[in-house]
Each structure stands twice: as structure tokens, then as C-alpha cells.
Amino acid sequence: MSGAQGSYYLPNPSPYPLVASMGLFLLALGFVFFVNDVAMGPWAMIAGAAVIVLMMFRWFGVVISESQSGAYNQQVDSSFRMGMAWFIFSEVMFFAAFFGALFYVRQFSVEWLAGTELLWPGYEGGWPTAGPAGAEVIAADTPPSAANQFSPMGAWGIPAINTLLLLTSGATLTVAHWGLRKGNRSQLIIWLALTVVLGISFLGFQAFEYAHAYSELGLTLKAGVYGATFFMLTGFHGFHVTMGVIMLTVILVRCIKGHFSADHHFAFEGVAWYWHFVDVVWLGLFVFVYWL
Amino acid sequence: MSTDHHEDRPQGLTRWLFTTNHKDIGTLYLWFSFTMAVVGGIMSLVIRSELWEPGLQIVEPGFFNQMTTLHGLIMVFGFVMPAFVGLANWQLPMMIGAPDMALPRMNNWSFWLLPPAATLLVLSLFAPGGAPGVGWTLYAPLSTRAGMGMDFVILSIHMLGISSILGSINIIATILNMRAPGMILMKMPMFVWSWLITAFLLLAAIPVLAGAVTMLLTDRHFGTSFFDAAGGGDPVLFQHIFWFFGHPEVYILVLPAFGVFSQIIPTFARKPLFGYTSMVFATATIAFLSFIVWAHHMYTVGMPMGGELFFMYATMLIAVPTGVKVFNWVSTMWQGSMTFETPMLWAIGGVFTFTMGGITGLMLSVTPADFQYHDTYFVVAHFHYTIIGGSVLAIFAAVYYWLPKWTGHMFSEPLGKTHFWLTLIGFNLTFFPQHFLGLAGMPRRIPDYALQFTGFNEVSTVGSFITIVAQLIFFYLVFKCIRGGKKATDQVWEDAEGLEWAVPSPAPYHTFATPPQVK
Numbered sequence: 001m002s003g004a005q006g007s008y009y010l011p012n013p014s015p016y017p018l019v020a021s022m023g024l025f026l027l028a029l030g031f032v033f034f035v036n037d038v039a040m041g042p043w044a045m046i047a048g049a050a051v052i053v054l055m056m057f058r059w060f061g062v063v064i065s066e067s068q069s070g071a072y073n074q075q076v077d078s079s080f081r082m083g084m085a086w087f088i089f090s091e092v093m094f095f096a097a098f099f100g101a102l103f104y105v106r107q108f109s110v111e112w113l114a115g116t117e118l119l120w121p122g123y124e125g126g127w128p129t130a131g132p133a134g135a136e137v138i139a140a141d142t143p144p145s146a147a148n149q150f151s152p153m154g155a156w157g158i159p160a161i162n163t164l165l166l167l168t169s170g171a172t173l174t175v176a177h178w179g180l181r182k183g184n185r186s187q188l189i190i191w192l193a194l195t196v197v198l199g200i201s202f203l204g205f206q207a208f209e210y211a212h213a214y215s216e217l218g219l220t221l222k223a224g225v226y227g228a229t230f231f232m233l234t235g236f237h238g239f240h241v242t243m244g245v246i247m248l249t250v251i252l253v254r255c256i257k258g259h260f261s262a263d264h265h266f267a268f269e270g271v272a273w274y275w276h277f278v279d280v281v282w283l284g285l286f287v288f289v290y291w292l
Numbered sequence: 293m294s295t296d297h298h299e300d301r302p303q304g305l306t307r308w309l310f311t312t313n314h315k316d317i318g319t320l321y322l323w324f325s326f327t328m329a330v331v332g333g334i335m336s337l338v339i340r341s342e343l344w345e346p347g348l349q350i351v352e353p354g355f356f357n358q359m360t361t362l363h364g365l366i367m368v369f370g371f372v373m374p375a376f377v378g379l380a381n382w383q384l385p386m387m388i389g390a391p392d393m394a395l396p397r398m399n400n401w402s403f404w405l406l407p408p409a410a411t412l413l414v415l416s417l418f419a420p421g422g423a424p425g426v427g428w429t430l431y432a433p434l435s436t437r438a439g440m441g442m443d444f445v446i447l448s449i450h451m452l453g454i455s456s457i458l459g460s461i462n463i464i465a466t467i468l469n470m471r472a473p474g475m476i477l478m479k480m481p482m483f484v485w486s487w488l489i490t491a492f493l494l495l496a497a498i499p500v501l502a503g504a505v506t507m508l509l510t511d512r513h514f515g516t517s518f519f520d521a522a523g524g525g526d527p528v529l530f531q532h533i534f535w536f537f538g539h540p541e542v543y544i545l546v547l548p549a550f551g552v553f554s555q556i557i558p559t560f561a562r563k564p565l566f567g568y569t570s571m572v573f574a575t576a577t578i579a580f581l582s583f584i585v586w587a588h589h590m591y592t593v594g595m596p597m598g599g600e601l602f603f604m605y606a607t608m609l610i611a612v613p614t615g616v617k618v619f620n621w622v623s624t625m626w627q628g629s630m631t632f633e634t635p636m637l638w639a640i641g642g643v644f645t646f647t648m649g650g651i652t653g654l655m656l657s658v659t660p661a662d663f664q665y666h667d668t669y670f671v672v673a674h675f676h677y678t679i680i681g682g683s684v685l686a687i688f689a690a691v692y693y694w695l696p697k698w699t700g701h702m703f704s705e706p707l708g709k710t711h712f713w714l715t716l717i718g719f720n721l722t723f724f725p726q727h728f729l730g731l732a733g734m735p736r737r738i739p740d741y742a743l744q745f746t747g748f749n750e751v752s753t754v755g756s757f758i759t760i761v762a763q764l765i766f767f768y769l770v771f772k773c774i775r776g777g778k779k780a781t782d783q784v785w786e787d788a789e790g791l792e793w794a795v796p797s798p799a800p801y802h803t804f805a806t807p808p809q810v811k
Contacts, residue, residue, distance in 0.1 A: 007806055008391045013302055013310035017401030024454075025408035028447040032412075035513040036440045059397075075469060079394035082465040090457050090499045097503025097533055101518055109526035131517060131524030221514050225524035228516035232507070 009076050011066070016059035023051030060250075067267075068259065077266055084270040088277045091240070095281055098236065102229045102288060110225070128152040130224025137226075143216050150218035152226060155290035158209045162202050163286050166241075169198035170279045173248075173272055180255070183262050192252050195275070199245040206238050233289055240278050247271045309404075312396035313801060314381045315698075320403050321378025322691070326767075328370030328410060333760050335363040340722075340756040342739050343749050356739035357425025358441075362413065364428030365445065368545065369452045370410055372679065375687045376548040377402070377459050380487050383694060384463065386792035387481050389472025389810060391802045394465035402459040409451035416444035427737060429538065430504075432519035432530040436511045443512070446505045453498045460491035460498075467491075472791070474810035478572070481790055482565060485572050486551025489579045490544050496583070497540035504533040528593050535586035543582045545679055546646070547575060549686030550617055553639050555790075556693050557621050560636035561628030562787040567620040574613035574620075581610045591659050592666045600659045607657035611650070618647055633785070634708030638689030641716050645681025649674055652727065667737075670730025676723045688715070688766070695770070696784045700798035701777035707769045714762035721755025 030044025066072065072080075106127050113132055114125030120132035128137050130150060138144060140154040153159065173195045179187030210231075213219040221231045251271050254260065260268055302310065311317060338359045342350045351359070381399065385392055393399045416423040421439030424430070435442055467488045471480070480488075508530070510516040517523020519530045558565045565571065587595060587603040595603075621643050630636075652674040656662050665671060688711075696702050725748035730736075734745045741749065780797040791810070795803055 010392055010802065011312050011397050013306070013312050014397050014400065015306075015310050017397055018309050018404045020401055021404040021408050024405070024451060025411070028408075028412060028451060029415075032440070032443040032447055035443060035509075078469045079465045082469060083395055083398070083461050086461045086464055086495055087457070090461075090495045092499075093496050094499035094503055097500045097536075098507075100500075100533060100536070101503075101507065101529055104529050104532060105518075105525060109521070109529060110524050112526070113521055113524065129524050131520075131522055133522035134517070134524060221510070221516055225517050228507075228510070228518050228523070228525070232510065232516065232518075 007073075009071055009073055014059070014062070016055050016062070019051060019055045020059070023048045023055055026051060064254070064259065064267075077264075080266050080270070084273060088273060091277065092281075095233075095236070095284075098229070098233050099284065099288065102233065105225050105229065128226040130226055134224030135218065141217065144218040147218075150220075150223045150227070153209065153213060153217070153219060153230065153290060155286065158205050158212075159286055159290040162205050162209075163282065165198050165202045165205070166279050166282050169195045169202070170276055172198065173275055177268065177272060180260060180265055180268060181262055185255075185258075188255055189252070192248065192255060196245060196248050196252055199241060199248060199275075203238065203241055203245065206234070206241075230289060233285055237278070237281055237285055240281070244271070244275050244278050247274060310400070312392070312400055314385050314393045314396070314399065315799065315801065317393075317399050317403050318378045318381030318383075319698075321374050321381055321406075324403070324406055324410075325371050325373075325375035325378060325687075328366050328374070329763075331414070332363050332366035332371055333763070335359045335366070336756060337760055339363065340753040343741070344753045345750070346741050346743055346746055348740055351739065353739045354425055355422065357427075357737065358417065358423040360737050361425055361427055361445075362417070362423050365413060365449075366410075367679070368428065368541070369449070370406075370413070372545050372683045372687070373456065374406060376487075376490075376545075376683075377456075377463075379483075379548065379552070379687070379690050379694075380459075380463055382698065383690075383792060384466055384484060384487060385470065386697075386795065386799060386803050387484050387790055388467060388470060388475055389791050389804055389808045390466065390470035391804050393462050394470050395462045398458050399462050402455045402462065405451050405455035405458075409448045409455065412444050412448035412451065416441035416448070419444055429534055430508065430530075431534075432508065432511065432527045435508055435530075436519055443509070446509050449505050450502060453502045456494050456498045460494035463487055463491040464495075472804070472807040472810050478569070479810065481551075482554035482568070482571055482575075483548070483551035486547045486554070486575055489575050490547045493540045493544050493547070493579055493582065497537045497544065500533060501537035501541075504530060504537065507533070528590070531590045531593060532587065535589045536583070538589065539586040540579075540582045542675075542678070543578055546682045547579065549642065549646070549683045550575065552686040552690040552693075553621055553643055554617075556635050556639040556689055557624050557643075559693075559785050559788045560633060560639075561625045561630050563624055563628040565620070566623035566626075567616070570616055571620055574616040577613040578610060581606060581613070585610065588657055588659075588662070591662045604657055604659045608654065611654050614650055618643065618650075631786075634703075634705055634712060635689050635693035635785075637709060637712045638685050638692060641712065642682060642685035642689060645677055645685065645716075645719070649677030649679075649681050652677065665730060667735055668730035669726040669734045669736055672736050673723045673726035673730060676719075676726075680719055680723070685715075688712075691770075693785075694792070695773055696780035697792060697797050697799055699774050699777075700780055700796075701773050702780050702784075703769050703773040703777060707765055707772075711762055711765040711769065714765070715759055718755050718758030718760075718762055722752050722759055723755070725749075725751045725755075 026044050026048030030041050030048055033041030034045055110125045110127065110129055113120060114123055123132035130137065135148050135150045138149050138151050140152050141157065142151050144151055172191045176188050176191035176195060179191060219230065220227055248271055251268055254267065308316060308320060338351060339356065342356055381393065419439065419441040422441055424435060424438040424442040424445055426434045426438055426442070430445070467484055507516070507518040511519050517525045519525050519527045521527070554565055554571060585603055585607045587599060588607045591600060652670070656665055656671065656674055692703065692708055729745055729748050732745065734741055782796055783793045784797060791808060792799070
């Protein structure tokens with residue numbers, strides 16, 4: 001049944017979606033157990049994650065071999081493009097929820113809390129804050145002198161470097177794409193590899209920044225609503241960068257294997273779109289989380 | 293159009309587990325949704341039995357709250373949404389002249405995410421402390437302090453959300469990319485249009501819900517303070533984020549129903565749909581407005597006056613495009629050669645009861661009036677008139693309309709009509725008195741009530757049992773129709789128009805091998 005149906009392409013029945021769901025179920029169940037301190041939780045999570053990773057290898061493997069065999073026509077290519085584009089749109093809305101929370105807290109809730117003199121006497125609103133019952137805020141990037149203090153993350157150290165790294169990686173990725181379009185293999189591979197390196201450097205800096213926040217600034221997830229929004233936004237972004245680096249690496253391997261041609265390389269473009277999306281989210285983070 | 297090559301497929305269980313066929317997946321979606329409807333329906337009977345008389349008799353108050361919570365979540369995420377996705381799976385490719393959905397493997401995944409997610413939802417009942425009794429809206433701070441069952445619900449919502457996002461991506465790609473030549477956008481059947489717009493609503497709204505429940509999760513277990521004023525957060529923030537999802541969600545539930553009405557009414561009025569273009573734009577307008585009215589669910593929570601006014605006027609504005617749609621349906625019937633086969637009865641009943649729900653919605657949109665109605669049975673009556681009166685009646689209408697195309701057999705008209713009248717009467721008996729209860733001040737989500745509310749509550753409980761028992765007729769009718777019956781013609785209904793009526797009944801496994809020409 002696979003292959004051309006008249007002028008259409010229809011894939012064969014596949015076990016992998018079901019396997020993916022089972023893996024996700026194990027992961028979710030394990031997570032529920034894990035956060036509630038049930039002993040089997042972590043094991044179920046590991047099993048679920050393993051199932052998902054294996055499934056991805058197999059499912060993507062099938063798609064790659066179908067693509068290599070030339071089974072995908074123009075219409076399938078368009079479906080993939082629309083799928084990826086609208087998936088990225090849904091990701092934008094996911095981040096919008098957290099940005100919305102940040103704006104709401106900064107514009108409304110902190111100010112209103114400062115207005116209720118009866119409930120929280122002496123609390124002055126302002127940003128950054130850990131809330132009326134939270135830690136005291138001291139100047140940016142200074143080590144706290146008392147246990148009940150935290151210091152926010154300044155914008156012009158590591159975050160500025162990271163901005164530069166990500167923006168550069170967007171450019172190098174485009175140069176790699178030009179190489180692919182021109183059929184210049186070495187340009188493609190070198191610049192794509194450089195993109196991966198830049199992405200990994202970003203993650204390295206961010207890991208360093210997190211360690212710095214936890215060990216020296218007293219800035220943790222528990223540091224009131226500043227800590228919550230800071231780590232939630234940068235953490236989910238970091239997770240997306242990690243995914244992006246893995247995707248870029250897979251694409252790099254496929255480039256080295258010669259999977260792509262100048263006019264047939266949607267996988268490359270899909271990953272590039274995703275990378276640019278991650279880039280744009282970072283700009284929002286830099287401006288609203290770190291800078292302003 | 294059908295060839296032998298088309299029909300080969302794995303047999304037995306693996307056909308259903310591994311399938312990439314839109315018809316198989318549509319069937320799975322529909323059976324899943326009706327199964328969940330039974331589960332949610334039983335929970336509603338627990339609620340109504342407890343409310344038969346004042347005082348506590350059958351269940352503990354905590355368990356009562358768990359029932360209202362799970363009933364809501366199951367009916368919204370387990371019944372109505374999957375039922376419409378099932379209808380989309382069956383019908384969209386046939387209606388636009390495509391062989392299948394654009395991304396068939398992902399289609400399978402969208403479905404097979406649902407049973408595990410539903411399992412998590414139901415498993416929450418067996419967690420220590422039981423399921424959360426926080427209401428389907430999961431308001432903080434109650435939900436940040438609820439027991440382990442809440443975590444099951446949160447993870448279940450994540451999986452349901454992934455399913456919805458993948459499903460809507462697939463629907464968008466199918467409609468935009470798989471239409472037969474000549475099927476320009478403004479020639480698409482209204483059911484297709486409604487689903488295209490609904491899919492965009494899903495894509496924009498569901499990730500926001502995912503964000504909201506993620507923040508709940510971290511507030512519960514990782515020490516964040518998004519919804520905790522002591523840390524600078526705000527419980528009201530949860531309500532804003534939730535309803536930013538929640539209001540588009542109600543249109544996600546009802547826009548496909550509008551599409552169904554717009555398919556069925558022209559067929560049995562034997563006239564083309566009145567005002568097709570205005571229907572398309574009205575639907576799009578409703579979708580847009582649905583994103584800027586969310587705070588009308590929370591007038592009483594404390595908002596600046598400007599906010600209260602903005603959300604009131606924006607909400608009232610929705611009555612305009614909705615009114616356009618109701619006007620167009622009525623105008624389609626005007627001077628038509630009407631017959632009242634089962635699908636038409638459901639559609640007309642649906643338009644009528646939905647309009648009643650719309651009008652109570654308009655009453656609720658008035659901020660000062662809402663201060664009275666808020667959290668009373670008036671609200672319960674209102675949204676059941678829209679969701680059952682609109683969406684559920686439309687689901688049945690659609691199943692009756694297309695069942696002969698799916699099975700190749702006509703169903704029993706007398707049984708279908710009995711099902712309709714019993715459901716309509718039972719449903720109105722259940723929910724019409726709740727308007728009066730709410731206006732008289734009976735609060736929702738409470739297992740006990742003051743003596744003077746007894747009479748109306750008894751009527752309501754009798755109505756709910758009639759409604760649920762009537763559904764047995766439906767299951768019997770569907771089984772009978774699958775097994776046999778009078779052979780359906782290709783066109784099935786005398787004046788039905790559209791590509792799905794041009795193919796044989798039952799429709800071939802892959803409907804179109806080459807694109808049909810649309811004139």
C-alpha cells in the first residue's frame with residue numbers, strides 16, 4: 001500500500017506512534033511517582049525515556065529511508081513544511097504563556113501586593129522581587145552577605161555573550177544553507193559544524209550561569225516570583241536549545257552522509273526554522289528577563 | 293475509484309493499532325469519545341443522584357467534588373473534542389477530495405495519545421486522597437495544594453494537549469495542501485471551514501494551557517511562586533492564563549458543531565446554504581473575538597473598571613457574528629422543501645438549544661448582572677445549553693448524517709427519532725430548571741442545598757436519567773447499522789451535495805486515488 005496511490009503518497013501502517021504513546025505514558029506516570037516520592041518513579045521515567053529515544057531512532061529512520069528512496073513528492077514536502085511551521089507556532093504560544101505570566105506579575109501583581117498595607121506591611125513593590133515573604137534583593141551580580149538575600153542576574157555578562165553566540169549561530173547556519181544550495185559540500189559541513197559548536201557553547205555558558213546563580217547569587221527556582229519566571233523562561237529556552245543542538249547534530253551527520261541535494265533538503269530547513277525560532281525567543285528573554 | 297490494491301490492509305488488532313488510514317482513525321476517535329461519554333455520563337449520574345434531595349446521602353462532599361471535576365474534564369477533553377476530531381478524520385479528506393489526511397502516521401499518534409492520557413485521568417481517582425476536587429478549571433491555590441491526584445491530571449492534560457496540537461497541525465496541512473484541483477478555499481464545505489478555523493484556535497490555545505499546568509506543577513513540587521502572593525505571584529494569574537486558553541476552548545468545542553449544522557440544514561431544506569461567505573467570515577470573527585474576552589469568566593475576582601468594561605463589550609460583540617450564523621441557518625430553512633429525517637431533527641434541535649445557551653451567555657456577559665449569576669446553577673445551565681445543546685447534539689446529528697456513508701447501511705429512522713426526542717426532552721428537563729435554581733441563588737459545585745431548591749433539583753435529576761438511558765438506543769442503533777440494514781445509495785439523502793456523496797457507500801478505504809475535478 002505504500003508508495004504512490006495514483007498521484008498521492010500514503011505511508012504504510014506503522015507501530016511507532018503507538019510505541020511513542022506507551023513511552024510517553026511511562027514517562028508521565030514515572031514523573032507523577034517521582035514528584036510524589038514513590039520509589040519506582042525514576043525507573044519508570046528512565047524506561048519511558050528509553051522507549052521514546054529508541055522509537056525516534058526507528059521512526060525517523062523509516063522517514064529518512066523513504067525520503068532517500070525518492071518516495072516523497074512535492075505534496076508530501078508541502079505537508080511537512082506546513083506541519084513544521086505550525087508546530088513552531090504552537091511553541092511560540094507555549095512561551096507566550098510564560099512571557100504573559102512575567103508581564104502580568106511585573107505590571108500588576110507586585111504592584112497590587114505593595115498596595116495592601118494591611119496584608120504585607122512595609123512591602124514595597126518593584127522589580128526584581130522575591131515577593132513580600134521572600135528574600136531581600138541586593139544589587140545585581142553581587143554575592144549575598146546574609147542567608148535571606150538574593151541577587152538578580154545582570155544582563156551584560158554571560159547573557160550578552162550568549163546573545164552574540166546565538167545570533168552568530170543563526171548567521172553561520174544560513175551560510176551553511178547557502179553552501180547546500182550551491183552544492184558546496186565543504187562550506188555546508190564546516191559552517192554547520194560551527195553552528196553546532198556555537199550552540200554547545202551557548203549551553204555551556206548557560207550551565208555556568210545557572211551554577212553561578214545557585215551557588216553565589218542565592219538565585220534559585222525558590223527565589224520568589226523573580227526566580228520562578230527567570231528559571232522557567234530561561235530553562236525552557238535552554239531545553240529547546242538542547243533539542244535544537246541535537247537536531248542540528250543529526251542534520252550534520254546526514255549532511256556528511258550526503259543525504260541532501262540542493263533542491264531536496266526539507267529536514268535541513270525544518271531544523272533551521274526551529275533554530276531561528278529558538279534564537280528569536282532568546283532575544284525576548286534577553287530584553288525582558290535580563291535587561292529591562 | 294476503488295481498486296483491490298486500495299483495500300489491502302493488516303487484519304485483526306494490528307489494523308487498529310498501526311493504522312495510517314483516516315477512516316480507521318476516525319472510527320477509533322469516535323468509539324473512544326463515546327466510551328468516555330459513558331464514563332463521564334455515569335459521573336454526572338452520581339452528581340445528580342446526590343442532588344436528588346437536600347442533605348448528604350450517597351457520596352462524601354470530597355468525592356462529589358472529584359466527580360464534578362472529572363466529569364468536566366472527561367466530557368470536554370475525552371468526549372466532545374475527540375468526537376469532532378473523529379468526524380474531521382472521516383469527513384475532511386472525503387469532502388475536499390483527498391485520499392487521506394496529509395500526515396497519516398502523525399494522525400495515528402494523535403489518536404493513540406488519547407487512551408493513555410484518559411488512563412492517567414481516571415487513575416487519579418485511585419491516587420492517595422483521590423482525584424482532585426478542584427473543578428475542571430483547576431484554580432490555584434486549591435490546585436497547588438491538592439493531593440497526588442492533581443499530578444495525574446496535570447500530566448494527563450499534557451498528553452491530551454500534545455494530541456490536540458498534532459491533530460490540528462494535521463488538519464491544517466490536510467485542508468491547505470490536499471484539496472482537489474478546483475476546490476478553492478471559498479468553495480470548501482462549511483464543515484471544512486469550521487475545522488480549519490478550529491484547528492488554528494487549538495494551536496494558539498492549547499500550548500497556553502500546557503504552560504498554565506506546567507506552572508501549577510512547579511508551584512506544587514519545585515518551590516516556584518507563580519500563584520503564591522507570598523513570593524510575589526498571584527492566584528488570579530492562573531485564572532487569566534487558564535481562561536486565555538479556556539475561552540477559545542469553548543469555541544473549539546462549538547465551531548465544528550456550527551459546521552455540522554451548516555452541512556445538514558441545506559440538505560434537508562433542499563436549498564443551498566444562505567449566506568455562505570458571511571458564514572465563513574462570521575466563523576473567523578468569532579475565532580478572533582474568542583481571544584479577547586477571557587476575563588468575562590472572572591468578573592468577580594477583582595479587576596480594574598476599564599478591564600471589566602472592555603471584556604463586557606468585547607463579549608457582547610460575539611453575539612453579532614453568532615447572530616449572523618443563526619440568521620443564516622433560519623434563512624436557509626425559510627421557504628425550503630423541508631423534511632425532518634433524524635439528522636435534520638438533531639440539527640434543528642441543536643440550533644434551537646444552542647441559541648438558548650447563547651442568550652443566557654449574553655445575560656452573563658453583563659458585568660453587574662454576572663456578579664449575581666457567578667458560580668450559581670445559572671452558569672451550569674448556560675454552558676450545558678451550549679455544549680450539549682450545541683456540540684453534543686451536533687455530534688449526534690453528524691453521526692446520523694454520515695453513518696450510512698460510513699457503514700453502507702441506512703439506520704432505523706424510528707429508533708433515531710426516539711433517541712432524539714428522548715434526549716431533547718431529558719436534556720431540557722435536566723438543565724432548564726437549573727436556570728431558575730441559579731437565579732434563586734443555588735451555588736454550583738456543592739453537594740447539599742437549601743430546602744426550597746428541592747423541587748427543581750428533582751426534576752433535573754429525573755431529566756438526567758432520561759437523557760443517559762436514552763443513549764442506550766443510540767448504541768443499539770449504531771451496532772445494528774454496522775451489522776446490516778437497508779443498503780444505502782451513494783447519495784444517501786435525496787438532496788445531499790458534496791464530494792462525499794459522489795463516492796460509493798460504504799466509502800472505499802482510500803477515497804480518491806486521483807484527485808477529482810471540482811467545478
